[in-house]
Amino acid sequence: MEFSSKLLENAVYEMSQLPGIGKRTALRLVLHLLKQPEERTHYLSNALMKLKSEVNFCKSCHNISDTEICEICGNPKRDESLVCVVEDIRDVMAIENTSQYNGLYHVLGGKISPMEGVGPQDLNIGSLVNRVKEGTVKELIFALSSTMEGDTTNFYIYRQLEGLEITTSTIARGISVGDELEYADEVTLGRSILNRIPFESSMKAN
Amino acid sequence: MEFSSKLLENAVYEMSQLPGIGKRTALRLVLHLLKQPEERTHYLSNALMKLKSEVNFCKSCHNISDTEICEICGNPKRDESLVCVVEDIRDVMAIENTSQYNGLYHVLGGKISPMEGVGPQDLNIGSLVNRVKEGTVKELIFALSSTMEGDTTNFYIYRQLEGLEITTSTIARGISVGDELEYADEVTLGRSILNRIPFESSMKAN
Numbered sequence: 141m142e143f144s145s146k147l148l149e150n151a152v153y154e155m156s157q158l159p160g161i162g163k164r165t166a167l168r169l170v171l172h173l174l175k176q177p178e179e180r181t182h183y184l185s186n187a188l189m190k191l192k193s194e195v196n197f198c199k200s201c202h203n204i205s206d207t208e209i210c211e212i213c214g215n216p217k218r219d220e221s222l223v224c225v226v227e228d229i230r231d232v233m234a235i236e237n238t239s240q241y242n243g244l245y246h247v248l249g250g251k252i253s254p255m256e257g258v259g260p261q262d263l264n265i266g267s268l269v270n271r272v273k274e275g276t277v278k279e280l281i282f283a284l285s286s287t288m289e290g291d292t293t294n295f296y297i298y299r300q301l302e303g304l305e306i307t308t309s310t311i312a313r314g315i316s317v318g319d320e321l322e323y324a325d326e327v328t329l330g331r332s333i334l335n336r337i338p339f340e341s342s343m344k345a346n
Numbered sequence: 347m348e349f350s351s352k353l354l355e356n357a358v359y360e361m362s363q364l365p366g367i368g369k370r371t372a373l374r375l376v377l378h379l380l381k382q383p384e385e386r387t388h389y390l391s392n393a394l395m396k397l398k399s400e401v402n403f404c405k406s407c408h409n410i411s412d413t414e415i416c417e418i419c420g421n422p423k424r425d426e427s428l429v430c431v432v433e434d435i436r437d438v439m440a441i442e443n444t445s446q447y448n449g450l451y452h453v454l455g456g457k458i459s460p461m462e463g464v465g466p467q468d469l470n471i472g473s474l475v476n477r478v479k480e481g482t483v484k485e486l487i488f489a490l491s492s493t494m495e496g497d498t499t500n501f502y503i504y505r506q507l508e509g510l511e512i513t514t515s516t517i518a519r520g521i522s523v524g525d526e527l528e529y530a531d532e533v534t535l536g537r538s539i540l541n542r543i544p545f546e547s548s549m550k551a552n
Contacts (some may be wrong), residue, residue, distance in 0.1 A: 142442055144417060144435070145399055145410045151393040157386065158375050167436065168363050173394060174401060174410075181398040184360040185391035188379060191357040192387040195380060204351045204380075211350060229350070230373065236348055 141167075190248045191317065200271070202247040202264045204229050212236075212244060221278040225297065227251055229292075231283060243281070246271065251289040252296055260296055269300050280305040286313060312337075347373075404478070408453040408470045410435050418450060419440075425449045427484035431474065431503065433457055433496075437489060449487070452477065457495040458502055475506050484514040492519055509522055520541075 141163055148170065154206050155166035173181050189289035197203065198210035201223075205211070212218060212232075222243025226232055248263045280301070281283055284290035298308060314332030315324050324332075349355035349368055354376065361372035379387050403409065404416035407429075411417070418424060418438075428449025432438055438451050456471045477483055486507070490496035504514060520538030521530050530538075 142439060142511070144438070145401070145412045146412050147393075147397045147412060151397040154390040154393040157377050158389070160371070161376075165366070168366070170394070170397065171435070172365050173398065178398055181362065181394050184363070185395050187353075187357040187360040189391050191353045191376065192379065192384055192496055195351070204354050206351045206353060228542050229377070232350070233348060 201245045202249060203232055204243060217242075220276050222281065223268075223271065223277050223279070224281040224283050226283050228284065235283065238343070246280075248284075248293065251284060251287075252293045253289045263293070265297060265300065268297065269304075272301060272304055272306050277306065279309060282310040283307065347387065383420045405406065407451045408455060408473070409438055409451060423448075426482050428487065429474075429483050429485070430487040430489050432489050433491065435550045441489065454490075454499065457490060457493075469499070469505060471506065474503065475510075478510050478512050480508060482510065485515060488516040 143203055151170045152163060152166045155161060155169055156163050171237050176256055196205055198205040198213055200213040201210060203210045219242050223246050224235065224241065225248060227248055227250060229247055232247060233239050246268045248265065250258050250263055252258060252260055282294045286294055312335065313328060315321065315328060321329065353472065357376045358369060358372045361367060361375055362369050402411055404411040404419055405414055406419040407416060409416045409418065425448050427451050430447065430449055431452045431454060433454055433456060435453055438453060441447050452474050454471065456464050456469055458464060458466055488500045490499055518541065519534060521527065521534060527535065
């Protein structure tokens with residue numbers, strides 16, 4: 141792609157460094173900003189710079205927060221004995237949206253992945269073990285994605301907790317509510333049969 | 347979407363104002379920037395701000411340029427008598443990539459579209475008419491998209507040029523090179539038959 145302006149080329153290059161944004165999309169976004177009033181570019185730049193320089197992660201659960209302890213960890217109404225282990229702050233948002241969970245979280249910041257050079261020391265696993273050692277946590281719920289990396293991470297944490305008094309569970313895998321069986325993949329369908337639950341408890345969930 | 351941080355919410359909001367970027371994508375992009383070293387955010391912000399504040403449009407053809415007159419208009423090897431009328435600077439880049447055109451351009455900055463509130467006065471049409479009046483231009487090539495708005499814009503410019511000594515042409519519409527006839531849409535195929543060209547000239551083009 142040949143540019144008629146170095147300034148434009150530079151802006152497109154920087155924009156195209158974002159994940160999933162190719163050169164063409166980057167050009168479209170940059171030209172859009174050029175057509176907008178100058179404030180739009182200011183607001184975007186300032187918001188990104190401010191976030192990057194002032195961002196704070198909760199001391200306890202590592203969720204993004206504007207305060208030292210995030211709103212969830214600081215809420216006395218939440219069940220301190222329950223901690224849900226997730227990969228990313230997007231998972232916290234997804235679970236919070238369900239309004240079905242009243243415990244706390246622990247954001248690992250990724251999964252163990254030797255292929256991508258992510259080891260246990262790169263994740264917030266040490267602080268999770270320390271939280272458990274403090275004694276208030278009674279149950280850990282693993283809510284990582286069910287991939288090889290997710291399973292490895294679950295198992296690594298499980299081994300680190302050996303000897304500590306803690307219950308561990310994983311979120312239920314199965315057919316999505318409202319999905320038809322014939323379109324479900326075999327692994328999910330197979331698991332949902334193996335891990336069937338008493339009909340009475342399924343009635344309570346509705 | 348509930349955010350645990352105002353800073354994050356603000357950054358995601360500003361990012362999602364870009365065209366084709368929804369809230370979820372914006373969140374993904376912002377979280378990616380958060381994981382990267384601080385320079386990345388600096389570079390992106392600076393490149394956008396610098397472009398917006400220092401951007402310059404060629405005095406003659408309105409293409410984005412770092413200099414008062416763009417490289418194309420300032421190149422003495424290009425044919426001054428030929429001007430290709432395009433909507434957007436992306437069209438200039440697309441035509442330049444073909445290496446088949448040696449004339450100049452005129453970037454309108456859009457198409458006449460009453461639906462979107464874009465009238466002739468919002469486009470660089472006046473300066474095009476002035477360029478033609480100066481007398482060096484012998485032929486205008488309309489290369490706008492062949493939509494209702496594109497056709498309206500072509501016709502509007504055509505009417506403005508009445509009485510001036512100028513040849514006008516439009517780029518050829520037809521079946522894409524390498525495409526099979528059975529998959530072509532009827533309008534394109536129909537036009538390509540009506541506007542057939544002598545076999546000898548098609549041989550020259552290859």
